[in-house]
Amino acid sequence: MAFALLLAGLAIAASSTPARAQEAATHGALAMDQQIARLEALGITTTATDPPAGVVGAIWQASIPADNAMTPERIALGRKLYFDARLSADGTVACATCHDVSRGFTDQRPVSEGIAGKLGRRNAPTTLNAMLLTSQFWDGRAADLEAQAKLPIVNPVEMGMPDGDAVVKVVVADPEYVAMFQQAYGRAPSYDDIGRAIATFERTLVFLDAPFDRFMAGDVNALSGEAQRGMALYNGKARCVTCHPLNAANPIGSDNRFHNIGVSARHQDFGSLAKQALTALAADSSEEQLDRLALETDMSELGRFMVTKRRDDIGSFKTPQVRNLTISAPYMHDGSMQTLWDVMDHYNRGGEANLFLDGGIEPLALTDTEIDEVVTFMVALTDVRFAKEGETAMAAQRTLAATKRPFKDEALAMRRVLPFESKSAAAGQEVRP
Ligand code: HEC
Numbered sequence: 147m148a149f150a151l152l153l154a155g156l157a158i159a160a161s162s163t164p165a166r167a168q169e170a171a172t173h174g175a176l177a178m179d180q181q182i183a184r185l186e187a188l189g190i191t192t193t194a195t196d197p198p199a200g201v202v203g204a205i206w207q208a209s210i211p212a213d214n215a216m217t218p219e220r221i222a223l224g225r226k227l228y229f230d231a232r233l234s235a236d237g238t239v240a241c242a243t244c245h246d247v248s249r250g251f252t253d254q255r256p257v258s259e260g261i262a263g264k265l266g267r268r269n270a271p272t273t274l275n276a277m278l279l280t281s282q283f284w285d286g287r288a289a290d291l292e293a294q295a296k297l298p299i300v301n302p303v304e305m306g307m308p309d310g311d312a313v314v315k316v317v318v319a320d321p322e323y324v325a326m327f328q329q330a331y332g333r334a335p336s337y338d339d340i341g342r343a344i345a346t347f348e349r350t351l352v353f354l355d356a357p358f359d360r361f362m363a364g365d366v367n368a369l370s371g372e373a374q375r376g377m378a379l380y381n382g383k384a385r386c387v388t389c390h391p392l393n394a395a396n397p398i399g400s401d402n403r404f405h406n407i408g409v410s411a412r413h414q415d416f417g418s419l420a421k422q423a424l425t426a427l428a429a430d431s432s433e434e435q436l437d438r439l440a441l442e443t444d445m446s447e448l449g450r451f452m453v454t455k456r457r458d459d460i461g462s463f464k465t466p467q468v469r470n471l472t473i474s475a476p477y478m479h480d481g482s483m484q485t486l487w488d489v490m491d492h493y494n495r496g497g498e499a500n501l502f503l504d505g506g507i508e509p510l511a512l513t514d515t516e517i518d519e520v521v522t523f524m525v526a527l528t529d530v531r532f533a534k535e536g537e538t539a540m541a542a543q544r545t546l547a548a549t550k551r552p553f554k555d556e557a558l559a560m561r562r563v564l565p566f567e568s569k570s571a572a573a574g575q576e577v578r579p
């Protein structure tokens with residue numbers, strides 16, 4: 147009898163503990179209720195409809211579509227949708243699975259995992275400050291946050307819903323949603339309004355209060371000497387500023403353009419991929435098709451070419467923001483770089499030689515000390531609200547970089563060897579899409 151009771155007790159413990167653990171562990175994301183609690187602790191509310199600190203009013207206005215003004219009702223609706231895994235085919239994936247509050251609003255994986263553990267080809271950028279980009283995705287294939295939000299829900303390797311109608315059905319089945327849509331947009335739920343509401347929520351995720359901003363505002367003690375030397379290098383010898391400008395018009399450090407800096411050149415035969423892409427896009431040029439080719443096939447590596455079909459866009463990707471980098475590793479469109487030292491080593495050697503390399507990328511001859519200084523400056527671009535998380539992550543990066551610098555190449559960086567001498571095969575590579 148006592149034994150049976152004990153067993154029953156164990157069964158209860160076993161059934162509740164794993165359920166809890168499973169919820170927390172779905173694709174590695176923090177449980178949604180805990181994410182929302184963290185969001186609130188960060189000071190993000192549904193009532194903030196004014197331009198956030200660090201964003202010039204004119205830029206704030208320009209990034210909000212005329213038909214989707216910020217209202218508390220829309221933000222609240224968008225927030226509910228962002229954290230709702232019911233919008234996925236198997237009920238396990240929400241936006242917040244891959245853009246997780248506890249992981250820098252990304253998933254901190256090289257490439258993302260969607261329903262049934264399916265892997266995509268690209269690294270999830272953060273949703274923090276995404277409202278300040280003038281196009282969305284690594285190849286800019288979505289014009290704004292509204293258009294962007296509608297794609298992952300129906301992408302087969304992300305949230306996997308068959309189509310927009312199926313998503314609307316899920317939403318309509320929840321009376322709370324129906325009421326919220328009515329309050330937010332004055333009409334019944336639609337797929338377009340789902341995209342709109344989520345975009346409105348994302349516009350509240352602006353994090354631009356970093357030591358760098360405090361320094362620029364006049365607090366001379368906000369940046370260490372090392373960080374200040376890093377800033378001078380960033381704006382000078384290291385040439386980062388040419389693509390990652392940091393100013394009132396561009397507070398996040400992206401020129402919003404597309405460049406081939408050689409990340410995908412490491413492992414791709416661009417010529418035959420470009421031919422495949424043109425054939426696939428001739429058969430179906432819808433945005434859903436483009437989304438699938440970008441996330442599910444080797445053509446992902448063609449980058450901006452998939453959108454413009456211009457030869458000189460082969461291997462080009464959108465310049466990402468350089469804000470909050472300490473909490474958003476790994477880096478680059480394919481998540482191929484684990485530390486900020488890897489990023490610096492890549493630039494220092496002049497990227498990776500290929501026929502479409504951007505003219506702004508060449509060997510930098512930075513010393514080890516100078517590399518450390520630029521890294522220290524980049525760390526100072528992380529919002530103070532993430533300081534603790536960032537410190538922990540950077541300690542891990544520092545440990546890793548102490549033994550592993552896979553992209554470091556002194557001979558190339560110091561121009562003792564020229565790129566095509568070390569990669570003569572690339573010079574002969576035929577590219578005629
Ligand atoms: C399975 C993981 C996954 C899910 C779920 C997901 N995303 Fe993403 N997200 C990604 C990846 C990967 C990319 C980059 C894809 C690309 O550029 O081709 C991305 C890109 C983005 C971007 C572009 C940011 C930039 O810097 O260009 C935004 C914004 C975004 N997602 C928001 C959302 C929203 C909103 C949802 C829910 C409707 C969502 N994501 C669902 C993985 C995911």
Ligand code: HEC
Pocket residue numbers: 380384385386387388389390404405406407408409410462463464465466467468471474476477478479480489490493504506507520
């Ligand atoms: C010619 C333009 C250009 C220059 C110059 C440049 N970048 Fe970049 N940067 C890019 C592009 C484009 C990417 C994305 C490339 C990809 O993923 O294929 C990128 C990616 C990055 C990333 C990864 C961010 C993330 O979230 O994944 C960091 C960090 C970065 N750059 C920092 C720097 C620093 C520091 C310098 C100066 C040493 C620099 N960049 C110089 C265009 C540039």
